[in-house]
Every structure is written in C-alpha cells, then in structure tokens.
Amino acid sequence: MQIVAKDLTYIYSEKSKSLAVRAVDGVTLTIDEGEFFGIVGRTGSGKSTFVQHLNGLIKVGKDKGSLKIGEFDLTDKDCDFMALRSKVGMVFQYPEAQLFAETVFDDVAFGLKNFYPELSPEETTERVKTALTLVGLNYEEVKEKSPFELSGGQKRRVAIAGVIVTRPEVLVLDEPAAGLDPVGKRDFIRLLKELHKTFVKTIIIVSHDMNLVSENCSRAVVFDKGKIALSGTPKEIFSDAKKVAELGLDLPVTAKLTNDLKDKGIIIDSDLTTDDFIQKYLRAVKDKGGAL
Amino acid sequence: MSLISLKDVKFSYDKTNPAVDGVSFNVEKGEYIAVIGHNGSGKSTLARLINGLLSPDEGEIYVDDIKVGDKKTVFEVRKRVGVVFQNPDNQLVASIVEDDVAFGPENLGIPRKEIGERIDFALDAVGMQDFRKSSPTRLSGGQKQRVAIAGVLALKPQILILDESTAMLDPKGRKEVLSVVKKLNKEQAVTVLAITHYMEEVVDADRVIVLDSGKIVMQDTPREIFKREKELKEIGLELPLASYIANKMRKNGIELPEGVLTEQELSEALCK
Amino acid sequence: MKEMTFGQYYPTNSPVHKMNASVKILLVIAYIVAVFMVDYYHFLGLLACLFAIVIATVIARVPFGRMLKSIKGVIFLVVFSAVLQVFFNKQGTPLWEGGFITDEGLLTAGFITMRIVLIVLGASLLTLTTSPVELADGIEFLLYPLKYIKFPVHEFALIMSIALRFIPTLLEETDRIIKAQKARGANFESGNIFKRAKALIPVLIPLLISSFRRADELADAMDARCYAGSKVRTKYKKTTFGLGDLFGLLFFAGLIVGVVYLNGFYLYPYLVA
Structure with missing residues (x-):
C-alpha cells in the first residue's frame, strides 16, 4: 500500500486564537510500498501528530488536505477505519504500557478479536502463534504467562506481536528502541528488519536516533514546525550539516x-x-x- | 577514607536471586564514576543501596564515614547522597518548580530564609531560574530532569547519583542534563555516580564500573574498558558507536590507534 | 497536548488574585451564607449580593464571559428547579382563572434561579482567581486547628497537592493508552452501557498498573529527599495577610449587614400592585 499525503494540515485547539498550534502544516509526502522509512525532527516538530493520521487516530479535518493509503481514502467520511487499522499497525513509544490481559495469548489476541470477531478459535490460535514466533518468542513457553512477569524486552515483543497479529502491511513505530539496553536495541532493530521481509511491507519509524536512521532507512523526512524541512535518502538529508544542526538534529x-x-x-x-x-x-x- | 566505600555488599529482593552479589569498590571525593551493565545487571539496585533506600543483606556501605543502613543515620546519609531517577514525571512532588525544589530542605526543617537561598543556588546551578514559578507539566523532559537535579542539590549533597536519568530523554534533553552534571562535577566538586546504558555518556568518566549479574566484572578508565569489545559483548554491552566503527575499520586493515572513544578522536585519526 | 489546563484558573495580577487563599475561601463561604440569609422574595437582598460579586469580578479583572461560562455547567439544574416551581407550586393565587401557574410559583422560580446562579458565580470567582495549588494551601491552613484532634493535616495537604500535580500527567497517559488500544481495534464509542464498560478494561488496567509504578517511584524519590512526615518539617511558602485581605473581609461583612437590613423591605406587595 502506498501512502500519499497532500497538503495535510492539523491544528490543535483550532477555535482558540491564542492556543491554536499548527502541528502539521501542509505536509505533502509519498511513502512507497516496501520502504523502511524514517521520520525525524525535534520534540514537538509535528511528527507524532502526522503519523497518528496514518491509521485514523487523528482524522483528516475538513479542508485540511488529503490522505490516501492504498485503497483507503482517509478524507472520505465513509472510510472503513477498522479495516484501515488492521492494515496499518501502530506501535507507540514504550508499547509495553498497553499490555493488560491475564495471559500473553489473550493480550496478543485482543486486536485480532476486535478486527475479526468471526475468526475460529483454531485460526486465532494459529495467528497468535505466528505473531509471537515472528517477534522471537517461544509460543509454548509464554502463551500462558502473565505479560507482567516478563522482562522489559520480552514485554515489548509481546506488545509488537499484539499489533502485527492482524498482519498489517504498514507498521508505524514511534521511537521503537527507547529504554532498551544496547544489545536489546540491536536485537530489536534486527527484528524489525526480519519483519520487513514478511507481510509487513512498509516500516515507518519515528526516531531521535540519527544513527539508527542512517543505518537502516531507505528514505527519511525531517519535520520542523509541522512542515517537511528535508527529505530524501539519509545521504541526501545529512549532506547539509549546517541545515541539519539548525533543525535541532545531530549528524x-x-x-x-x-x-x-x-x-x-x-x-x-x-x-x-x-x-x-x-x-x-x-x-x-x-x-x-x-x-x- | 574514601567518600563512598562498599565492602562485599550483597542484596536480594526475593532472598534467592541476588541482585547485587558481593560488590566492593571505593569512590573518592570529586570523582566522576560511570556504572554500566545491561538491564537487570543490578546497577539500579546499587543506587538504592548507597543512599539507604535498600539495606544490604550482607556487607557494609559507608558514605562519608557514616554507616548506611542504620535507622538513626538514614537522613545523614540521604543529605549527602542525592539521587535523580529515570522518569522525570515520577519524581517531582509539587505543581510549581520552586515548591518542588523546596521539598527537600523543608523535610530537613531548614528555616524559610535559607530555603529561599538554597532554591536560588540550586536553580542557578541547573540553569532553570527563569522557570521558578512554572508548572513542571509545561516543561520538556530535559528541563524536568534539571528541576529534579535542583531538588536534590537543594539538600547540598556531596554525591549525586544519576539512576538512568537520561534514559527517557530526547538527544537535546540528554545533552542538557549531562552538561549540567559535568559542570557540577567540575565547578562544585560534586562527586558523580552515573548509572547508564548509553555508552556515549561513559567516555568522559574518570572510571567505569561494569556490572553483570550483580557482580563487578570490570573496573577501569573508559579507554581501557572499551578496548575489551568481545568481553563487553558477552555481557550484553556494546562499544560507543565511534569505537565500534574504529574497530571495524581496523579489522579492514585501516591503521588506527587503539582505544578510540569519540567521534572527534576517530575523525582526527582518520584525517591525519 | 501540553497546553491542557484543568480547573479554570484565570491568571491576572489583580488584588483579588493576590489575596490569601484561606481568606478567599472564608469569604466565599460568607458570601454563600449571605445569599442564603436573604429571605424568600426579597430580591433586593439578592441584588445586593449580585452587586457585590460584580464588583469583586471587576476588581479581579476576570472577564464576565468567563464567569457566565461557569453557569453553563449548572444550567440544567437551574432550568429543572425553575420548571418544577412554575408548574408544581400550588401556593399563592393562580395567574388566571383556573390556571395552574401561580404568582408564588413564578416568584419562587425566579428567586431560586437567582440564588443558584449567585452561588455558582461566587464559587467560580474563587476558582478563577485562585490556582489549585493555592486552594490546597488555603484549605490546609484552614484545617490547621484540626491538628489538635490528631487529624493528619499535613499528610492530607500533601496528598491533595500530589494529586493536583499528577492529574495532567495521568490525563496525558490515559490519552496515550486509549490511542494505543484504538489502534488495536478497541471500540469505545458504540454498544450498550455494559459493552462500553467492558471496553474500558484494556485502558483501566494499564492505567492502574502504571499508577502503582508511579506511586512506587515517587515514594522512592520522596524518601531520597529526606521525607519523614511532618515532624521537623518547615514550610517555604509564607501565609500572608495583606491590606487586600482586610478590605475583602470588611466588604463581605458589609454585604451581610446589608442583606440583613434589606430583609426588612418586603417588595412583593409593590410588585403585584
């Protein structure tokens, strides 16, 4: 699925003159299927607000531009947001904070049951097993465990499994490596690269870590004050050291x-x-x- | 005698799996010590032991010649050892910056006038005087952690322990906090014990202590520590990126000195 | 968003804002007592109260729009009690032959409406001119005498101030968790009340767990900063009593005297004459 945003704009507290903030300001951007895409920018540059549009957590406002993802036209009132969300997975920062169920199995199955209530128990088991295996966990070992008794790194993997269980074609991750220790971080990036070879065709990461972006992303954009300030391959983006510094980023x-x-x-x-x-x-x- | 001294300290949360397993080391006044180890290696437990939030099962800890772990001396120890924790949101008590900084001195029963002076000193030291009347919820992560440091400084500690205080910050916030801490170490002679898993934060330390499964496995200058790539990898740690690239280049036959730590050093070596 | 504010504090640098919070709380209580002291149908007394609150609002430099906004919240209550009086008050004389609306019903409706509105205006002026933190401090000060009957005043005040401090943090967190579960297909908007209540479980459990973790970490942070209860504790914030406070006290004392005086004038005969 190709992602095409045209002139996308989002304003917080639009009605109030003094508080209104143009968090996303006329963003035009195409992300092709198959990309490992980076979105960077200083805190408050609008990148989080932008990615929350991608699965309809923030709706495209009237006269606020257009956004299409594959078949889905997010500007359309009749857009099937449930179907969209099963195809565009969203992993928030510290995703382990969303774990809630009694067992790992139930937690991973949560999204599946929401999106596909008609699925047979066998099918559900099969899909949960696949998801947990994909994130590098031993299904038999963890399925009956409480998610809260796992280690930090394992919790994060369970949380990711809970998102990829619906086989999303696009996976958006906000600061995926935050809080992990060096080896945990390296393993996690490796996991993302493995996932990229499966049904997850497009991976979009939002990150402050420029080394992570230059090492892994095919293309990236830099957000600044709600606008796209730079875009291209890491090589193109980081070629202008002065500009990058102005945008509050490291090389x-x-x-x-x-x-x-x-x-x-x-x-x-x-x-x-x-x-x-x-x-x-x-x-x-x-x-x-x-x-x- | 050393400012901090640990002798064969053992501690376990569940009485079976030791979190800290026979640790001994000394810290001298004015030192900048980094403690590294993967998640669960016991490094945060160490911070809690040194200021008496936890008591060792075995062994002894002394801070400024006071034995840690006695009920009677607990405030004498905590006055000397300030701890800044990981999550900036979970250590600020008050809804206004100056009230938060006042919290520690208030607890000690310090007279009002002196509390005012201490707030001034602490906020100046972390560069947050302009935000004195602000609400912490409106501050950035880095600013919140600077306020947390000020809250600790208001107790006039000799030792500052950073328990992964930069882990939840963006690069800008991390730089802010680190530069404040380095300044305190240089100008106010505050002894620093920085617990972290950002290898880049370790390179300026006087000494690095490496923990694994509750035990000290290495203790040396950063330059010596990061020469031991293989051993570090075995215990779940990595080199700073610049050292990693330098090692990789050396393996590819490029002549580089051993023990490169920073981008700067690598760049200088390559540009020679 | 970061801009999220709660409560309705409207900061200006007015003398009312600078007043001692405890005094302001007392004055609002006095004002409410004054409103209740006005005898039924003695609209002059209510007008005096209105006059008092308008003057206070002007001095506080709070826009009247903000004050009126606060009435919005109780509009249902106001309309409900007014309708009740108009249609079901059987006392007094009917307005027309055989009619079911009486003069007394109408007057009572008007009187009760004004009373509610006046009380709400008074309470909002307090919250508009006093930050939640100051309010908590004010309450602590007023509760201070309770210390002598072993009421844990200091602990109570600390709990209040920590709660205030964490409300924005927890709101932000709730928003984040709701979004994360929505992204996993959770539906909070449709279904009957049981379905909706059940849908909240995936939000409440993570919130509960994180709150416990926060409480734990906060306790550590407080311990590390030598917290030991109220034993030796001093207080940095000074409680001051200024000219503004004195003036406020006199002003509202005057109001009560005025209300009592105006209770002597019974307007009703003139109204129907």
Missing part, C-alpha cells in the same frame, strides 16, 4: 566523518551505513595511493 557518526574527511580533500561517497562507509573509505584511500 550520524558516518556523516560527521564524511564531512570532516571532505575538509581534508578526501571524498567519500557512501550511503552512510557503517559497512558502506568503511568500504568507500578504503577505496578512497587506495585511489589516493595512500599507505594502508
């Missing part, structure tokens, strides 16, 4: 090194992932005939 380490080396006359044309950066650096040094 990924690879971009910083690329800039510093450029000042010394060493041009490294990498896509800013660590591996590619190292390869291109090796080549550049070789070309210069430098001693290795």
